[in-house]
Amino acid sequence: MIPALQVRSYFSFGRGLRSPESWAQEAHSRGYTALSCGDWNNFYGLVRFSLACRKVGIKPLAGVVIAPGDTPLLTAWCLNRRGFERINRMLSRILDKEPGYNPVEDLRNGGWDGLALATHIPEILEVLFPSGGGRIYAALYWGQSFSETVRWARARGIPLLALGSSIALSPQEEWNYRLLRAVSLCTDLESLPPRIALEKDQIFPSPEELQRYFSSVPEAWAAAQTLAQEADTSSLLETSYVFPDFEGMNSSQAFSHLEQLCREGIPRRYTHSSQVLEDRLAYELSIIRTKGFASYFLVVHDIVKRFPRTCGRGSAAASIVSYLLGLTHVDPLKYNLFFERFLNPGRMDPPDIDIDFPWDEREQVLRYVFTRYAGSAAMVADHVTFADRAPWRESAKAQGATEEEIHRYLTLRHLGKSEEIPDYVRRGAQFLQDMPRYLGTHPGGVVIVPGSIYRWAHIQTSPLGWPVLPWEKDAAEGAGLVKIDLLGNRSLAVVRDAMNLVNPLREAQGTKPLTWETFQPYEDPQTLEMVRQGDTLGCFYIESPATRLFLKKMGRVDYELLVVASSIIRPAARIYNELYLERLRGRAWPPLDPDLEEVLKETCGVMVYQEDVSRASMAVAGFDGSQADRLRKILSKKDRESVLEDWKGQFFAGGLARGKSTGVLDQIWEMILSFQGYSFCKPHSASFALVSLKSAWLKRYFPLAFFCSVINNGGGFYSRQVYINALLREGFPVLGPDVNASGLGAGLEGNSLRLGLGQLAEISHRFITTLVESRRDKGPFQNLEDFLVRMHPGLPEARIMIRSGSLDSIAGNYLRPQIFWVFFLAQERSLFPGLPPAPVSIKDYPPGIKIGDEKATTGLIYTQYALDLFEPRARTLVLKLRLPTLVTSHQLSRLVGRTVTLLGLYVTQKEVPTRSREAMAFVSFEDRQGMIETVLFPQAWEQLKTRLWQGMAFLMVGKVSQEWEAITLEVTQIQSLSRQSAFVRQPPSHPRAVPVSLIP
Incomplete structure (x- = not known):
């Protein structure tokens, strides 16, 4: 065993230069057989590091530098899962900056069974070594003098360990290192202290250099070899998937309960059962039972039954089990949704259920999850990198550029003229590009595990207060953790709010109110005609310019064609969009191959959905289900180019063996490549298309309520002004915010829209809620005097309230400029009771100023188009x-x-x-x-x-x-x-x- 202990990756944010993969490849090429990556206070890169080492055939060692307050104290290695759990608890406390937490004291009091520790600090060794808490070494670093440490440690019987502290491969990387440190410290290169430099001992040595350097202390090198040999890193990351427990049920109990819930769902979803339904349910349940997925479905059901206003989407929408449980709302039997895209006997990766909730209910959902599964749940992370403009801005800033210069560089880049940006800025930007910057939070991925979360990972608290894993979604899956996506969706809130506005009107007319589960306007002719005309502004998922034009070009629309339109518009598929439209409108389309005729029948011979890739590769090239699914997944990966050529070879080999021509295979493969980047499965688009139709129905029959809900929920694809303009085009007046008539959000006032007080700029939410509460408790404001006495507004609040016209209705004879006069007079002396007449010399604002004030105070122009x-x-x-x-x-x-x-x-x-x-x-x-x-x-x-x-x-x-x-x-x-x-x-x-x- 030739170990390299250890290197630092770029997951030591702002302190490391290289990726885990780069270190693994370099260690292998230099002849090392084991490698330890020790980042500061985290395991963010552990999964990628482990996979990269195994790929090149060297042993990964899970190390970490304990550095509270950015002061490195010691290094720890995980020998087994006990040690992994122990260090995860410690790292979680460090990352959350727990007040008063001392990791050395924690180790002395609680031991470190399952860990190996090393430090060069005598005071720490004197505290920990006598405690007998576990294996500990005196650290000797390559490139640094260690004779004094050797004498001191030998005198006390403390074993020695040969270590490195490598950051870079060569001294030529010093400029990169100093730039990164300058960016991290929010300073520039000239102001960076000279002591911040790449030292000789931080350059990665060869095995020969390492062994030669430690030849005088052979026991230190032997200890490194023993440590590398004994560390059982294979036990730290699961090779199978980790599913949550549900209410302490074993797998058999969980499955029985799941089956019972499905049976209970049949009469709610269908008028009667059928053999097709029974067969499909039995098939799905058999796979779920075999794979042990029952508890996962039960946990998701537990969440959804408490928050039922949902849109279950993704491939899970193809499952009859999901439909019967109420996780999804489109009948997978009626609309021929391909279940094997979600689960199949050969699929190796876990199920992935995505549930959308109204955006403003998601926090309640997460609060429930983290209360119900406290200590066993965490959000999936997002590794936020330097991307888009950030590398250019930070490179320029760290090299002394002014804001004016930075703006010019960014403009040049935006215009495609990067060659005009100085070389040194471009060099820095290229280095920073895709470098991890900080830990973020995935939009909705939640992991729930059996028992303590620390058994699987460390966590840290997000700014919103949620526990967060160290890994993004791919790494979390690589660690065996199964996520549930609990996402916020503004359009679900739009549908909910519009239904709440509409239902009183329907009840007054003697019409049944709309309910979330039964509101399914699949076949309403007027709604479909509006969609066919592309009149879908505000309608979820079908309001973008590209989609509206596509809907017009289709010439006809029903629900299933809307599902196609929701899937086919993607960057890599533009050439096939026109082909599909021509065939939809009547052009003959002989199938590319007879084996594809039935597979692509419903989409006119064009691959539209992700599962079409799987089904086509099975039909044409003879792939089995597992192979076909892997090809589909590869197309969405960032690193797909490195493996697609091999997959193309397999596809052509299979096709040729089945008698297909090279020309036909070329055309099919090109269509498969159109799914690179992002694309959609049919169940996902079917779920979204239902929400689209709900939106469109509400717009068609209740446009004022619909657009009011769109505006209150922050708009859709476009800005709020676009929706205000749509209302004005339809002839609906839009009224400004009013101190008595407005709520927090926009509301309906007869046949008009009244803007809300919460939409005023530069007024605190606290002031507005206090105003609304005062109105609730003491009644409407009677006049200007009443408002001033009850609310005591400061100048910032008074200015916005006056200029927005919010006080016009209680101002009596006072014009807006005169209200300012009253306000300032009230600040100087008590005017109450009674307000004096305003000087006639104070005239009203001209119309142009009032319109400018509309825009400045509400962000909108609404009194006229x-x-x-x-x-x-x-x-x-x-x-x-x-x-x-x-x-x-x-x-x-x-x-x-x-x-x-x-x-x-x-x-x-x-x-x-x-x-x-x-x-x-x-x-x-x-x-x-x-x-x-x-x-x-x-x-x-x-x-x-x-x-x-x-x-x-x-x-x-x-x-x-x-x-x-x-x-x-x-x-x-x-x-x-x-x-x-x-x-x-x-x-x-x-x-x-x-x-x-x-x-x-």
């Missing part, structure tokens, strides 16, 4: 610049092939690459008649994209194009109507991040 403010200037510019005829979106269908001018408000944009890798864009605008979808081809996009940063209203010149029922404008000119630089937006980091500017 914003585009109306720009129309006079637009007409003047059209004449002045001799532009083509100014038309509206409603007229475009009659002007196909013509070049026209449109006036529109900016909505959103999406930049995409062409086949030749040039950038082009789809940009959405709106006018009084509806949405305007535009295309900017590469030349136009390159010339015009910066103009979209300049304001909110634009004149566009372009040619009207039509593809089936979808109308677009091919833009060649854009003119901003916002005046001067006050209305210039910054380059967006993401299309949806573009803020809406204030009007001129």
